[in-house]
Amino acid sequence: MSMKPIQEGVTRRDVLKVAGLTSLGAALYASGLEKFLPRTLTVEASDQEPFYGTYQAGILTPPQNHVQVVAFDIKTDRRDELVDLLKRWTRLCARLAAGLPYGDSESRYVPPEDTGEADGLSAGHLTFTFGCGPSLFDGRFGIRHKRPDALKPLPTFDLDRLDEKWSGGDLVVQVCGDDAQVVFHAIRNLVRVGRGTVAMRWSQAGFQRSKAADASGGTPRNLFGFKDGTGNPDVSKKQVRKDSLFCQWQDGTPWLTNGSFLVVRRIQMHLEVWDRTILKEQERTFGRERASGAPLGSTDEFASVTPAKRQARGEAALPVDSHTAVAHGDGKTAILRRSYSYQDGIDEKTGALDAGLLFLSYQRSPKQFIEIQRRLAAQDRLNEYITHRGSAIFACFGGISKGGYIGDALFA
Ligand SMILES: C=CC1=C(C)c2cc3[nH]c(cc4nc(cc5[nH]c(cc1n2)c(C)c5CCC(=O)O)C(CCC(=O)O)=C4C)c(C)c3C=C
Numbered sequence: 001m002s003m004k005p006i007q008e009g010v011t012r013r014d015v016l017k018v019a020g021l022t023s024l025g026a027a028l029y030a031s032g033l034e035k036f037l038p039r040t041l042t043v044e045a046s047d048q049e050p051f052y053g054t055y056q057a058g059i060l061t062p063p064q065n066h067v068q069v070v071a072f073d074i075k076t077d078r079r080d081e082l083v084d085l086l087k088r089w090t091r092l093c094a095r096l097a098a099g100l101p102y103g104d105s106e107s108r109y110v111p112p113e114d115t116g117e118a119d120g121l122s123a124g125h126l127t128f129t130f131g132c133g134p135s136l137f138d139g140r141f142g143i144r145h146k147r148p149d150a151l152k153p154l155p156t157f158d159l160d161r162l163d164e165k166w167s168g169g170d171l172v173v174q175v176c177g178d179d180a181q182v183v184f185h186a187i188r189n190l191v192r193v194g195r196g197t198v199a200m201r202w203s204q205a206g207f208q209r210s211k212a213a214d215a216s217g218g219t220p221r222n223l224f225g226f227k228d229g230t231g232n233p234d235v236s237k238k239q240v241r242k243d244s245l246f247c248q249w250q251d252g253t254p255w256l257t258n259g260s261f262l263v264v265r266r267i268q269m270h271l272e273v274w275d276r277t278i279l280k281e282q283e284r285t286f287g288r289e290r291a292s293g294a295p296l297g298s299t300d301e302f303a304s305v306t307p308a309k310r311q312a313r314g315e316a317a318l319p320v321d322s323h324t325a326v327a328h329g330d331g332k333t334a335i336l337r338r339s340y341s342y343q344d345g346i347d348e349k350t351g352a353l354d355a356g357l358l359f360l361s362y363q364r365s366p367k368q369f370i371e372i373q374r375r376l377a378a379q380d381r382l383n384e385y386i387t388h389r390g391s392a393i394f395a396c397f398g399g400i401s402k403g404g405y406i407g408d409a410l411f412a
Pocket residue numbers: 222224226227228229230231232265267268269286288305323324327328331335356357359369372373376386
């Protein structure tokens with residue numbers, strides 16, 4: 001059945017969706033009051049992630065299909081201009097997360113407030129997560145004394161081959177969503193609103209298998225074909241969130257309470273070398289079965305990782321240099337990985353695909369990542385197949401409250 005347009009681009013079905021498909025929606029439509037509803041994107045509450053809350057969205061949110069992470073350099077040294085931008089970004093993000101366009105001016109004599117490519121699309125679980133890099137505290141904005149002691153560029157690890165063009169940044173935003181066009185629309189409008197105050201330093205996009213393609217909602221696979229994310233800590237547990245994920249007041253930086261440190265690593269994966277490697281060696285490299293994702297020596301994907309477990313002949317079931325064994329260590333240090341695959345055309349030097357992992361991890365302290373990465377750089381069998389090309393660290397703010405703005409605890 002074709003839908004009768006109520007306003008240009010808005011169908012009756014849209015209006016009823018805006019009103020939550022309730023009897024209120026039907027009543028609004030029957031009364032003709034629907035014309036007072038904003039000219040919105042298609043809105044279904046189940047497609048929306050709350051923008052306001054104790055923690056920023058995009059950390060605990062179940063990973064969406066797409067990510068785009070953009071780091072910015074600030075082009076002004078005026079604190080009021082920066083704060084003004086953070087307030088404008090807050091308004092923009094709150095609207096987009098609710099499935100609304102940035103603005104709905106209808107005048108044909110000014111450029112449209114919203115760029116329009118997400119009109120008619122749902123919010124698709126769109127989330128925004130903002131953070132600041134060590135360079136924000138270099139004295140330009142009068143906040144040098146507020147830099148968390150732990151917020152400094154990550155150390156150089158053995159085997160790093162970092163490129164400045166994928167590293168650093170004064171500010172970051174991680175935008176995640178289930179629809180690539182909705183994510184792009186969000187980034188485009190953030191950049192548009194920020195023009196003159198900030199400039200993009202780098203921008204990296206990532207993807208996973210779509211939820212539509214995997215109705216079971218199983219652990220996604222990385223570009224080496226292995227389930228990736230199995231051993232993440234159970235962040236539904238309050239104690240785990242407190243110990244490993246979110247900064248606490250007693251950590252010594254009050255403005256960062258309920259925030260989290262984000263590490264971004266662009267890790268190229270040498271697919272052609274991997275594809276010539278026999279399955280047994282691939283499995284020994286990760287220390288997991290490819291098909292089930294189970295640690296070697298077990299059959300269950302979620303079996304606990306026990307590097308000490310021996311086979312009948314006394315040999316360790318899990319190779320000591322396997323990625324799982326080395327990353328796990330004694331199991332006391334946990335980070336929340338929220339990584340996505342990337343593909344970025346052709347590696348100019350080799351002619352191979354430039355593809356890999358946009359590694360994203362959240363942790364209460366950078367120490368957690370550093371401790372694990374030091375071990376991996378020294379012993380991980382996976383090192384033969386990967387190269388770290390980019391690196392950045394950010395302190396992501398605590399949650400944004402209604403009436404507040406992104407980073408207000410830092411700038412207040
Ligand atoms: C410093 C942190 C880590 C980096 C960098 C890293 C890179 C990296 N990892 C994979 C694929 C897998 N990683 C897996 C487990 C795993 N990885 C880390 C940390 C880093 N990985 C941790 C802490 C763990 C969990 C260890 C545990 O306690 O069990 C796995 C196994 C499945 C899983 O648990 O997710 C895979 C597969 C790639 C491809 C990669 C760089 C390209």
